[in-house]
Amino acid sequence: MSIEHLTNMANDIGAFFHAEPVREEGIKGMVNHIQKFWTPRMRAQIIEHLREGGEGLEELPRQAVQSMAESAEAKQ
């Protein structure tokens, strides 16, 4: 799936959770949303994209994907 498309999707999700005044809660909400609705391959792609610099990812989505990446690493 095109990384530009996934980045846009992540940014759109991030824009919703940005309203949450406690940033940690917003990040948690976004991670939970992606876990629930994205396929494993899409999740792996966005994590890989972040590892390669995460071009285009806005701040909150970047933090959320970072958190996903850390969880994935912890599991391994």
Add this chain to the structure above:
Amino acid sequence: MLSIAEKDFGTPAPAPSEQLVTLSIDGFEVSVPAGTSVMRAAALGGIAVPKLCATEQLEAFGSCRLCLVQIEGMKGYPASCTTLVAPGMKVTTQNQKIGELRRGVMELYISDHPLDCLTCPANGHCELQDMAGAVGLREVRYGYEGENHLKLEKDESNPYFTFDASKCILCSRCVRACDEVQGTLALTVQGRGFDSKIAASQDDSFLDSECVSCGACVQACPTATLSEKTLIDKGQAEHSTITTCAYCGVGCSFRAEMKGQELVRMVPNQDGHANHGHSCVKGRFAIGYTTHPDRITKPMIRAKITDPWREVSWEEAIGYAASEFKRIQARHGKGAVGAITSSRCTNEETYLVQKLVRAAFGNNNVDTCARVCHSPTGYGLKQTLGESAGTQTFDSVMEADVIFIIGANPTDAHPVFGSQMKRRLREGAKLIIADPRRIDLVRMPHIQAQHHLQLRPGTNVALLNSLAHVVVTEGLVNEAFAAERCEPEAFAKWKTFVAEARHSPEALEADTGVPASEVRAAARLYATGGNAAIYYGLGVTEHSQGSTTVMAIANLAMATGNIGRLGVGVNPLRGQNNVQGSCDMGSFPHEFPGYRHVSDDVTRHLFEQTWGVSLQSDPGLRIPNMFESALDGEFLGLYCEGEDIAQSDPNTQHVTAALSAMECIVVQDLFLNETAKFAHVFLPGSSFLEKDGTFTNAERRISRVRKVSQAPAGYADWEITMLLSKALGYEMKYSHPSEIMDEIASLTPTFTGVSYERLDQLGSIQWPCNDHAPQGTPIMHIDEFVRGKGRFMLTEYVPTREKVNGKYPLILTTGRILSQYNVGAQTRRTANNTWHDEDRLELHPHDAEERGVKDGDWVGVHSRAGETVMRALVTPRVQPGLVYTTFHFPDSGANVITTDNSDWATNCPEYKVTAVQVVRVSQPSEWQKRYRKFSERQQELLKQGSDVLAVK
């Protein structure tokens, strides 16, 4: 003509009353609820009082003078239809004097009525004929030579019914049906005395008048004056079967009146819980598609989409499809195939397809067309209220004091509910409409919206936040409700959020385009006007913030306590007949039936045990993800049942590129639709008349679909899915759809009380139906929300990334029209094209003038996604800067222009906001030229296939 199967009690049942009135009718004691008419009381007691102008579909009128009775202590001969029962009343319905009076009345009627009963279409079910017999008419003393109306010409302009004025008895039932039932007020009695006649609009033909062809007048007519053309052609039906309409989400109940296996006419069911005997032009009349010559009745296959289709046996077609899916999975992995269901499928069909995907394909790549319409409703209502469904019954609107319509056009898209809503509005309910376009309900006979919030497309969240701001800052919150019923922390957070000055109507006026004073007044009305009910449609969901808007709606309802009782609530008006059902049945890549996530171990194990397979715990691909993956070469096989993604999904060129990249597309449908032109296997499906099943309407109402004729290709759709599953190596064993429903009930907590037997007993059931609610649940969230406490969500307004600029200065929004239905596969193959035979681009006179465009000119519509050409309709219904079109015809390419932008939570496409430019042109767009060539080629390939077979 009334239904051949229904008994008519003459006047409507009164409002429910515990007070019974006992009276004597012809010496028999009868007890009926207070408020019942004498005529109805007699009918309930088994005594038929002759009548002509009375029918229980309409309020009593008292004009025909045939139902005269004698009542002890009352002067003269009161009309039994307009006289209400009283305790101890003594009524005589038959004696010599009454008989003479009735014969005198009938004599006058018959003196000016054709005596062609033997060749009359109503013969056998004509109320005039019946009454002549009932009163014992034996002669007409006036003769037939005098001045009369027998030579009046028929009006045959309407494609579905004929108006034969020579047979009219001026009972006014048609006029009253148009007023009371439909609410269009298109008919009137024109002239006085002998010159009186029924006229449509300003004495226009029926076709040219305001008539919307709902057929209420035809059903109400006691003679053959207004008759269905199918009845005239085919003669009287001999049996009828109750079934459910296959069009919009109202889910009207109909009696299919049949002659053997041939449908004579559809008559709305008086006992129908969603429609109470009413219908629209689609459900009643637009049924001809089921027998249209375009229907494909043989399975077909081809290796490439450039090959001719080859008609084959079911075994070969199913075998080929299964072998292709297996080949693709062997080479590209288990996840390289998937399926899409349609909201036109029954619950049982949808359930089986998701079961096939999960059990036979071994993945979760199953989605349904609710993805592109109401998926944000499912998400937004689940987050806030705890259940992905509307909260009310349709009848609840009759208790509403304030009706708030957001992004919906009920009189076009949900016409039967639209009529009910109009009845309530005529009774005095107040109306708020939020819509960029001036829909009919903004101002029509006897109805005017108190507030039309004519917002800019894409600013729903801003508008709802500003309404909430007024509610919170002006102290209009129902604090007691919120404190008792909602999560306190989330409520407090939300209050702080919406109270910020940036959410005030004044601050957001520049974004929404709605004057702040109107927003404030509308908010006050909604919060303080009594029972306030919100009705919304795709104008809410099909946005980049569709889910946020649904949550904002739920917030507003919770904040004002407008939820959990009759007359209030959050009511999504579902587009297609089974949108609710297809979502309920787990046709989503992340959910099992009953909205339970695939990662939920307990639920997954339950399905694993019952189905005897292990299931995936990660979500699969959504429809747009499938397209993206196809273009990446990772998703190559698709089983598509009843859905036309090539026409209905946004950014057509992107969709068709994805379809072209797939190696095996199996389409199961009635027709060679747009998607089938990219398919390799065609499995001929069955129409709603040819199978058993259930549909679930917008009220969560499960209703039976009953088979009245054989599927021309031999199999119902659920049987075809079973064949395919077996060929894939996973055998399903059901001998009837009732067994599928039994399995659904055994696995789904909200359906445990549902069975075909129970549906037959109750007529219909609104889920949840289980031990806690054995009769079903008409109103949800009464004492507590499904999720326990209601949850307020923060709804930040995020403008869409689809921006207008110098190159694309206008906003295009799309919608529907009364006579056509979605992609038009059904209605385009009926006479409904009489009213709408092409999609047109509505634009404001100011924008038209700037571009030198006149009404009817061809205009090119360009967006960032593509370009198409259609004819212009210059109208002030749209505001300057806004253009609008429907999407019922593939050639108009409305979705060539729409973009890939989608709802952040569900990927529901942003159909409602596309930046475009409009210019006058003289020829079709390049896409249209390519499309026509491709489409013609596909028709040739279809013809070549059947020609080869004919030669053999």
